[in-house]
Amino acid sequence: MNEAPVVVVGAGPVGLAAAAELLERGIEPLVLERGEHAGAAVAEWGHVRLFSRWSELVAPPARRLLAAHGHRLPDDRTYPTGAQWAAEYLRPLATTLGRRVRCGTEVVGLARRGRDRVVDAGRDTEPLTVHVRTADGEERITARAVVDASGTWSTPNPLGGDGLPAVGEGAAAERIARHVPDLSDAQLRARYVGRHVVVAGSGHSALTALIMFDELAAERPDTRVTWVLRRGRFDDAFGGGAADQLPARGALGDRARSAVAAGRIVVEAGFRTDAVERDVHGKLRLTTVDGRGIGDVDEIVALTGFRPDLSWLSEVRLELDTTLQAPVRLAPLIDPNVHSCGTVYPHGAAELAHPEPDVYLAGMKSYGRAPTFPAMTGYEQVRSIAAELAGDTESARRVELTLPETGVCGGSGLFDEQADEPMAEDAGGCCGGTVEIATPAASTSAPS
Structure with missing residues (x-):
């Protein structure tokens, strides 16, 4: 199984960051993206400007990988639109990763090879199999581990006040x-x-x-x-x-x-x-x-929020909170009834793991129905997961994340006036605290 790639579902910001993290640790990633290009979901809200500056939107290993291939990123102090984030960062990063990113590939199922979720025997020896659908038909991909960073963009909440579509919502x-x-x-x-x-x-x-x-x-x-x-x-x-x-x-x-x-x-x-x-x-x-x-x-x-699509994960053993549909160890740390963006506690591989070994939910999907997810949280999540998969348990557990207080920090904003002008270094972003990015050799700081 160690010869199989780690399959990352979704070529968005967190999925591509996971690939860069894994690659730095000598682990071969394979990113599967349903859209026709990386950052397809981000491009759909391309007209909206983010709260975050470029410095907060580029994952550290992705920055190093792009720099090594001669790609220059925009001014760290400016605020991109979704379209700029996709065109100037996500797509070049996917191009740099090359054959490790497969677009037009929809993941429709995940299981242990030859075992449904009821069977205990062989779960510790059989590899994970990722079921995919492409224009050419169906395919099975053997995976050492799976990081689901597919997000929630494709599953918006309904208008109905009880969480289900209102009567007549479908007809309208x-x-x-x-x-x-x-x-x-x-x-x-x-x-x-x-x-x-x-x-x-x-x-x-x-x-x-x-x-x-x-x-x-x-x-x-x-x-x-x-x-x-x-x-x-x-x-x-x-x-x-x-x-x-x-x-x-x-x-x-x-x-x-x-x-x-x-x-x-x-x-x-x-x-x-x-x-x-x-x-x-x-x-x-x-x-x-x-x-x-x-x-x-x-x-x-x-604009009533989003929820995770768990349908294709039905044959693996997940442990999800009954309220938020987030991993049970993560849910109490992010519950919007208790926490704002600035009071989310540090978390990583330990909180994102499930009873099914080597299966992780990361990025916005890991938050289930909680709405307060900043990009740098996802970057730190996949850094920790990559460390865990590399056997660097100490680094995987050394997770520090400080986010700014006041209000919610989960999405995009309208900030067009002077948005392309650099902002003072102490002005903050989304989120504007400090994240300690722990690596096997040392820790380096970057704005969150």
């Missing part, structure tokens, strides 16, 4: 967007101009969308915007403002607060959607169990 699917729309696209912009738009959600994606639609409503007063939140209050949804250790995140919250204060956004708090109905004129109406309703709706932008 063509009128419901699941991601922040790019209103710079003329065709997409025309879909919303002069319409009644409902934005559902309380995270930073929702705040980003609210700002975009408020600007649209300022230009076209016949555009109506309603903000729907499941929580009963919305004043804490804007974050810490100037007190936020992440300037870009604080600025986003301030702009959203100002947009609501300007009166162009109607707020419906404590609204848990139960049904989406269509009236005789083709308009939509959202209703709750207790009889509240929002009518005359043309378009819905549901």
Whole structure:
């Protein structure tokens, strides 16, 4: 089994960082990506600017690998868009990794060779087999270990307030967007101009969308915007403002607060959607169990978070928290009912392991339904996993992660003003604390 590669699922930021970490330790990785190119999911929100500076978005081993091949990265102090992150870092990194990255390859199953999850005999001697689907058909890949860094982008939460689709949500699917729309696209912009738009959600994606639609409503007063939140209050949804250790995140919250204060956004708090109905004129109406309703709706932008796709992991033995669907040893450290971004405790391979040996969930997927995942957390996770697989237990356990307090740190933001200008070194990013990157030889520090 040691001659087989470590299979990494997903060629996003964390998956490619895992490959770079493994390669540095002399372990052969094989990255399997469903999309046609690395960073495919990131490219889908390419119009949105991140809270993080470049210095916080490049994994240390990836930086070294790219430098060794002569690739120069942008100014560490600037903030990229998703499109820039994918084009200037993720795709060049995948190109550098070469044949170790296979795109157009969808993972559809994982198991022990010849054993379903019920069978004990042979689980310690049979290798893992990764079942994949490509344009040419099905394939089985033998793996020494599997790092699932496939993320959650493809499985957004439904609009329904109980975690399941609202009645009529499926029938109205063509009128419901699941991601922040790019209103710079003329065709997409025309879909919303002069319409009644409902934005559902309380995270930073929702705040980003609210700002975009408020600007649209300022230009076209016949555009109506309603903000729907499941929580009963919305004043804490804007974050810490100037007190936020992440300037870009604080600025986003301030702009959203100002947009609501300007009166162009109607707020419906404590609204848990139960049904989406269509009236005789083709308009939509959202209703709750207790009889509240929002009518005359043309378009819905549901930014209600994401959840992990566990379907293809059904034949391996995972130990997941019953609430968050995150690894049980990690779940209490990231529970959003208890922790903000800045109070997440250090974690690595020990917290990400499962009863099935050599199977790890990493990156956003490791957080299950918890929403507060910064990129550098994922980079440190896969550093620890690579150390564990290399037999360097001491390094794998030496995990230190400090994240900034104030608000949530899980996603992308709108920070276009002077975003391409360097920011002062002490200004912070997402997240703007310090991560100690432990290596077999020494520890080096980098902004988180």
